[in-house]
Amino acid sequence: TTPKTIAGTEGTLTLTDYDPVTGKVSYSYQQSDSSKDHSGGDTSVSDTFPIVVTDNANESSAATNLVILITDTAPEAKADTGTVTEDGAALEGNVITGGSSNSTDVADRLGADATQVTGVSKGSSTTEQTGNVGGTGLAGDYGTLILNSDGSYSYTVDPNNATVNALKDGGKLTETFSYTIKDADGDWSTTTLTITINGHTDGLPSITPNDQNGSSVGGQITVYESGLSTGSNASAASESASETIQINAGDGLSSINIGGQNFSLSQLQSLSSSNPSAAINVAGGTIVLNDFTANSSVGGIPTSGSLSYTYTLNNAQTHSAVGNDGLLLSGIPLSVTDAGGVTTTGSLVVQVIDDVPTAVADTGSLSEGGVLSVLAADGVLTNDTAGADGWVNTGAVVGVVSGDTATNSAGGVGGRIDGQYGYITLNADGSYTYVSTADAVTADAQDVFTYTVRDADGDLSHSTLTINVANVNLTPAPITNTVNESGLAGGSTAGTGHTVTDTVNLPSEVKAVPVTNGSTQYGTFSIDEDGHYTYTLTKPSNGDNVEDTFSYTTKDAQGNSTTNTVTITIIDDAPVANSDTNSITEDSVPNPVSGNVLTGGVSSGDTADT
Structure with a gap:
């Protein structure tokens, strides 16, 4: 026992x-x-x-x-898994011993022989793996694995991997590595290490136009109707404006949409000053994308950038009210889609500055009493500018008043407007007629009117129409003539010299108002329209060389008139004493003589005086 x-x-x-x-x-x-x-x-x-x-x-x-x-105890590698978060800390674990805070590694079953990791590769395999242990590690699809011979490892997500960067919260990627453990007498076992990458949203994408106008002005860019081909300053390029749009897509840029036109990332990256986009029809005009510059990228995929563009106004816009010169076009729709499929919208608002009309001062000239008629082709609108909106279709001139009022007006168009020296009729098409009042001025003068024009969307402008009225001088050179008192009955030359006939030198197109049997202090006169006159002395004057006058009126074709005077000098009929003679006989008693020195005729030698 x-x-x-x-x-x-x-x-x-x-x-x-x-x-x-x-x-x-x-x-x-x-x-x-x-x-x-x-x-x-x-x-x-x-x-x-x-x-x-x-x-x-x-x-x-x-x-x-x-x-x-004594049988061999071969090692048995058990499949391992781990998770890591995009933008998070590296994953660490041990494929042989198992266990870590962020992995579910399973301990391998080891035999009696010493065992270590002898190889690792990317992908899933059941064959023996060799190499890539330790050192700088093995690059996978989404990160780098450093697996050491003792089974310890770390996995670091590639921060420049565009696919990883595109992950959103809740999104996942996985990649698998195969590794082999081998004991001292050569027994080996291969299994996998599977790593799951949990996504992290890097922020919503955004598309924001740069604000060229500033906070005090609506819209982000401004264009001017005046720069249109029909505008008041067509030679300028003010109908266009260029700026940039800022694009942000933390998870990577996929595409944008401008005014309904989609542009992929590759299309954006192909833009340049020599290769701009085709014109995109948008509100009020067109937009052309000129260039895209990436400001930051992950794995070659832009996460932010600047998109330059040019907006061009194609036609005039209707500005709803007078004085509302800055029209905001409805926003041009913008959108950006990131690599994770999230889309954010925005808009580009364009301010269009109205091209208002400009009335420019006009002049016309005539002589007083005349009529000045000016056709529309030469009327007040000839030098005025309608601007891109054009004139209102009912006629550009909408108001006229007498005087330089320096303000817009309404009404009076087509009717009589009285001025200082006549009246005007100004029509909607700019034609006008001015009728000067005869004898209204004594020197050259000006009659001023203020007219107002309106364009197609209601903008107003005013200026003056000045009529230069030239004074008409109808007075001929002073006229003098003479008659002889001696021609009167009982005069020294009775029957001759007491009547004079002559002609007044009248200006061209001026006529005299005829007078027949006009009376003066000492005689009578008559004058015809051509200025032929006759003066007849009818009674003697008291004094030597007395002047007698008569007045006549002249008129021109415009009705201007003036009163003129002819001065007649009356040559006095003075007495003439003639020598008288008589005779007497010496020593004759009585011996008187007699006669009359005035009348004569008493003796043969008396001569009558005159």
Whole structure:
């Protein structure tokens, strides 16, 4: 009953019991070392004990052997898993011993022989793996695994991997590595380490136009109707504006949409100043994408960038009210989609500055009393500018008043507007007629009117129409003439010299108002329309060379008139004493003589005086 030990070559055999009834001998065997060299194969190690049975008669059996086969204990690698978060800390664990805070590694089953990791590769495999242990590690699809020979490992997500970066919260990626453990006598086992990468949203994408206008002005860019081909400043390029749109997509940029036109990332990256996009039809005009510049990227995929563009206004817009010169076009729709499929919208708002009309001062000239008629082709609108909106279709001129009021007005168009020196009729198409009042000025003067124009969307402008009224001088050079008082009856030359006929030198197209039998202080006169006049002295004047005058009126074709005077000098009829003679006889008594020196005729020698 006392155990009996027998030393073998590989261990110790212990006989633990004997049953005499059955003849059964019980034993146990313990190998002597922790491991054996099974390099020769799984059956290459055994311990042999010869057995001979001897009975009571001292008879012995033939020798036989008790062979203890010491089988190899091969290692068994167990599949391992672990999780790591995008942008998070590295995953650490041990594929041999198992266990870590962020992994579910399973401990491998090891044999008696020393075991270590001898190889690792990317992907799933059941074959023996060699190499890539320790060092800088093995690059996988989404990160780098450093697996050491003792089974410890770390896995670091590649921060520049675009696929990883595109993950959102709740999104996952997995990648698998195969590793082999091998014991000291060459037994190996291969299994997998599967790593799950949990996504992390890097923020919503955004698409934001730069605000060129500033906070005090609506919209992000401004264009001007005046720069249109029909505008008031067509040579300028003010109908266009260029700016940039800022794009952010933390999870990676996939595409954008501008005004309903989609652009993939590759299309954006192909844009340049020499290769802009085709024009996109949007509200009020077109937009052209000029260039895209990535400001930051992950794995070659932009996460932010600047998109330059040019917006061009195509036609005039209707500004709803007078003075509302800044129209905000409805927003041009924008959107950005990131690599995770999330879309965010935005808008580009364009302010369109109205091209308002400009009325420019006009002048016209005529002589007083005349009529000035100006056709529309030469009227007040000729030098005015309608701007891109064009004139209102009912006629551009909408108001006219007398004087320089410096304000817009309404009404009066097509009707009579009285001025200082006449009246005007100004029509909606810019044509006008000015009728000057005859004899209204005594020197050159100006009659001023203020007119107002309106464009197609209601904007107003005013300016002046100045009529230069030239004074008309109808007065001829002073007229003088003479008559002789001696021609009167009883005069010294009775019947001749008391009447004069002459002509007033009238200006061109000026006529005299005819007068027949006009009376003056000393005579009568008449004058016809051509200026022919006759003056007749009818009574003597008191004094020497007395002047008599008569007035006449002249008129021109415009009705201007003036009163003129003709001065007649009356040559006095003075007496003439003639020499008288008489005779007497000497010594004759009585001897008187007589006669009359005034009347004459008493004696033969008397001559009458005149």
